[in-house]
Amino acid sequence: METRRLQVLVELARLGSMRAVADVSNTTTSTVSQQIAALSRDMGIALIEPQGRRVRLTPAGRRLAEHAVTILAAVEAAHHDLSPGAEPNGTLRIAGYATAIRGHLLPVVAELAVSHPRVHVLIREHEPAEALALLAEDATDLALAYDYNLAPAAEDPTVRATPLWTARWGLGVPDDGDADASEGTTLDVFGRFETHDWIVNSRNTADETVIRTLASMVGFTPRVTHRADSLDLVQGMIAAGLGVGLLPLDTIAAPGVRLIPLTAPIVEMRARAVARQGRLKWPPLALMTTRLRQRSGFRE
Structure with missing residues (x-):
């Protein structure tokens, strides 16, 4: 009626x-x-x-x-x-990957508990493909996702992606004392580890795409033998001599792991907050996106 x-x-x-x-x-x-x-x-x-x-x-x-x-x-x-000018109020569902949740989302949630107690946040830990699938099903309101400059995400006209932070990545290798292995361009570094086993993400293919792209530029096909979602586990595998893999440059290397910067070309991860088209005017969603951008160094 x-x-x-x-x-x-x-x-x-x-x-x-x-x-x-x-x-x-x-x-x-x-x-x-x-x-x-x-x-x-x-x-x-x-x-x-x-x-x-x-x-x-x-x-x-x-x-x-x-x-x-x-x-x-x-x-x-x-x-x-x-209405866009209303006081944020309601339950906001967010799906995102663990690093983003731990390092960026949880501090914002703690701030909002004080400044906007009527906003309730429900969090689900998922890799980007999983979070974006939930968004497509309207099973979450916001997806925290990422891609790489060498493996950009496909355009999707049904969603709107808001850029957040970026992070440079390097190559994690066993710390065997060979300082010369860290010299040269990205392609030089990859060439030195051509015969090694490679470790990639078990729930997201973006880093594997980056590795295969760079390896193809050198002229070899990487032997991917291990897959792990946790970066801590990846470091553990590297320290155990099971292979090499991509790691954030700002991470603290575990004992037995050396982190080699990748330059020319660089490897950069790009985080983004993704929502369905037309939803970002909803006050709780707009508030969360703004706070995440501010925490990332953006200013509205």
């Missing part, structure tokens, strides 16, 4: 005549009568009955008018709650 018809019914219950409703609504009695008739058809029951030369509400009409007051108040509250 249309809420404008409910509004007409409420006014009829309050004022008692179609003429009075027409006067306050700046319309005609014919229009008022049409709106009530249409609402009767929607409900499948008579809402008015003759009373001399006028009409009055039937018992069903009076009952619906009581419901209409509550319904219209709820609709008005929803408009106020969802």
